[in-house]
Amino acid sequence: MTVRYYTIGMAGHIDHGKTTLTKALSGVDTDTLKEEKERKITIEPGFAPFPLTDEINTSIVDVPGHEKFIRQMIAGVAGIDLVLLVIAADEGVMPQTREHFEILSYLGIETGVIVVTKSDLIDEEMRLLVEEDIGELTRSTAFATFPVHFVDSITMSGIDDLKNEIGQLLQGAQTRSSQGAFRMPIDHIFTVKGQGTVVRGTVYEGEVRAGDDLIIEPGNDKVKIRKLQVHKQDVNSAKAGQRAALNLSGGSRTAWKRGHVLLSPHVFSTTDMIDIVLSTGNGWDGKIKQRAPVKFYTGTSEVMGKLVFFDRNELENNSHQIFCQVRLDEEIVTKRGDKYIIRRPSPEETIGGGEVIDPNGSIYKFGTNTIELLKGKYEGTPQERVLHTLEKEGSLTEIDLKKLTGFEEQDFNEAIDQLLELNSIHQIQGYYFAALTLERVQSEWIDRLKQFHEENPLRQGIPKAEAVQYLKGKLHPKVVNGLIDQWIETSIISVTDQFVHLSDFKPDFPQKWSKKMSQVLERLEEMKLEPDDLLSLFKSQQLPEELYNDYKYHLIKTNQAVVLFDEVLLSKSAFDTAVEQLRSKTNGSFTVQEAKAALDTSRKFLIPFLECMDTNGYTIRDSNVRKWV
Numbered sequence: 001m002t003v004r005y006y007t008i009g010m011a012g013h014i015d016h017g018k019t020t021l022t023k024a025l026s027g028v029d030t031d032t033l034k035e036e037k038e039r040k041i042t043i044e045p046g047f048a049p050f051p052l053t054d055e056i057n058t059s060i061v062d063v064p065g066h067e068k069f070i071r072q073m074i075a076g077v078a079g080i081d082l083v084l085l086v087i088a089a090d091e092g093v094m095p096q097t098r099e100h101f102e103i104l105s106y107l108g109i110e111t112g113v114i115v116v117t118k119s120d121l122i123d124e125e126m127r128l129l130v131e132e133d134i135g136e137l138t139r140s141t142a143f144a145t146f147p148v149h150f151v152d153s154i155t156m157s158g159i160d161d162l163k164n165e166i167g168q169l170l171q172g173a174q175t176r177s178s179q180g181a182f183r184m185p186i187d188h189i190f191t192v193k194g195q196g197t198v199v200r201g202t203v204y205e206g207e208v209r210a211g212d213d214l215i216i217e218p219g220n221d222k223v224k225i226r227k228l229q230v231h232k233q234d235v236n237s238a239k240a241g242q243r244a245a246l247n248l249s250g251g252s253r254t255a256w257k258r259g260h261v262l263l264s265p266h267v268f269s270t271t272d273m274i275d276i277v278l279s280t281g282n283g284w285d286g287k288i289k290q291r292a293p294v295k296f297y298t299g300t301s302e303v304m305g306k307l308v309f310f311d312r313n314e315l316e317n318n319s320h321q322i323f324c325q326v327r328l329d330e331e332i333v334t335k336r337g338d339k340y341i342i343r344r345p346s347p348e349e350t351i352g353g354g355e356v357i358d359p360n361g362s363i364y365k366f367g368t369n370t371i372e373l374l375k376g377k378y379e380g381t382p383q384e385r386v387l388h389t390l391e392k393e394g395s396l397t398e399i400d401l402k403k404l405t406g407f408e409e410q411d412f413n414e415a416i417d418q419l420l421e422l423n424s425i426h427q428i429q430g431y432y433f434a435a436l437t438l439e440r441v442q443s444e445w446i447d448r449l450k451q452f453h454e455e456n457p458l459r460q461g462i463p464k465a466e467a468v469q470y471l472k473g474k475l476h477p478k479v480v481n482g483l484i485d486q487w488i489e490t491s492i493i494s495v496t497d498q499f500v501h502l503s504d505f506k507p508d509f510p511q512k513w514s515k516k517m518s519q520v521l522e523r524l525e526e527m528k529l530e531p532d533d534l535l536s537l538f539k540s541q542q543l544p545e546e547l548y549n550d551y552k553y554h555l556i557k558t559n560q561a562v563v564l565f566d567e568v569l570l571s572k573s574a575f576d577t578a579v580e581q582l583r584s585k586t587n588g589s590f591t592v593q594e595a596k597a598a599l600d601t602s603r604k605f606l607i608p609f610l611e612c613m614d615t616n617g618y619t620i621r622d623s624n625v626r627k628w629v
Contacts, residue, residue: 099350
């Protein structure tokens with residue numbers, strides 16, 4: 001039998017009986033703080049175990065109803081699977097009822113029950129008025145389909161029917177995924193004497209076990225799980241949908257606060273620039289101007305930031321599907337698809353909420369192109385999202401690609417498999433990149449080589465180290481080396497003596513100066529063993545001096561000349577002729593004097609020539625004698 005875990009959120013106006021209803025359902029009083037007892041109000045979210053059946057195990061989150069504790073309310077309902085919207089029969093819909101209702105709507109809660117408490121205090125006529133009040137509140141929303149239950153938590157009237165209703169609703173509800181990486185936003189941190197630091201929260205996704213190594217973000221604080229509890233019971237593991245308390249070792253406890261997140265390492269990233277789709281209600285007055293300060297809530301975090309629009313300079317209430325961006329003052333952890341709430345800091349009121357499109361947004365230009373880009377990100381399939389991310393980032397490991405796309409394991413793997421099969425993406429050395437990126441980089445690189453060859457026709461090509469450095473700006477170094485190998489295999493490029501060039505390219509005199517450069521070489525050959533310096537010969541043909549070094553290098557590289565000394569070169573044909581002439585006129589060894597007599601040339605040229613023969617392996621010098629090899 002597989003046990004399924006869910007979290008039920010209790011929301012509504014202050015004094016409407018949420019805590020009493022929680023106790024009636026679960027038997028647990030969630031107001032545990034001294035101040036809560038004294039003031040008879042809920043200040044911090046309270047949690048109670050509420051096992052429905054052997055297969056369905058739930059927890060109830062009782063959130064504060066007072067307007068001063070909206071932040072705690074949002075933290076409490078983050079991560080719930082079903083909501084009980086509580087309305088007192090003797091008061092009906094109140095201001096915090098409406099605000100909680102709006103917040104729940106923005107968070108995308110689509111399963112729940114509207115519970116009318118204190119129903120023993122009203123008559124049938126009042127009951128009809130409450131029902132009308134509820135109908136007006138929920139009209140044209142997902143809440144309009146929620147069942148309505150009238151209960152009394154003191155006499156327990158209607159409580160059993162409510163329990164059955166909750167069980168029926170959860171029977172077909174989808175559970176959170178326990179597969180893949182672990183994530184738990186922290187809503188409470190405390191110290192247990194003799195045990196150390198404990199963090200508590202609702203497990204959003206994944207599973208954790210005692211002994212696991214995790215991190216707390218922001219801060220990349222490394223911790224180890226010493227012990228786990230679910231509703232004060234020791235357990236070996238905690239799964240998505242469960243309330244869990246984790247005893248931690250390691251890390252810097254003083255830096256942690258509500259809003260930090262306990263995570264599997266190397267999977268999630270922190271961010272302060274988030275692309276979002278925003279919807280607003282009519283529960284606030286005035287307009288929100290471009291880059292106005294806002295409070296951004298997601299998970300259990302509350303961070304100040306600025307709201308950035310790309311198609312308007314101010315936001316009016318009751319706007320739907322605004323594609324925009326929030327730029328935060330501090331980094332947080334979030335992923336694609338996470339729900340959020342935005343509130344105005346002064347006057348404090350809820351503006352709206354929606355869904356995270358891209359947790360790693362960029363700086364965009366104002367205009368319709370950006371709106372279309374964000375809309376495409378929002379509506380795109382997993383395959384399109386993977387492609388977009390790779391086209392934006394260049395090349396990514398599987399871990400980083402998962403971080404940036406934010407898909408569940410199964411969706412991610414299916415998208416990758418399909419894209420690989422369609423050759424829309426490629427993988428080299430553990431890095432993924434888009435086929436379009438490959439085409440663009442390859443085209444840019446070929447154009448760069450063509451331009452280099454046109455401007456430097458005498459050079460073999462671009463040094464390979466320089467080529468790798470250039471391509472590193474486009475892709476990861478491991479991908480670059482793999483691509484170069486592929487391009488060599490497919491004869492797109494070649495590498496000669498660590499110089500990268502187009503496969504069909506051969507260094508040669510530039511057409512414009514070809515005749516004059518040939519004449520320099522011819523003159524060099526005519527001068528045999530006693531040539532003028534090459535630069536003088538080059539200038540005598542009125543050739544551009546900036547081409548000289550390339551010309552000199554080309555003659556040497558293509559074995560048309562050898563260096564005697566400084567700028568003096570000997571044509572290869574003159575060198576070969578002199579070598580054969582000397583060999584024919586000497587025995588196994590010879591002196592400088594014998595070489596001079598055989599070649600009939602001055603010592604100025606003879607000594608460099610003999611040293612050149614040594615360098616090229618024709619002879620070996622032994623004191624004053626040279627021996628033929």
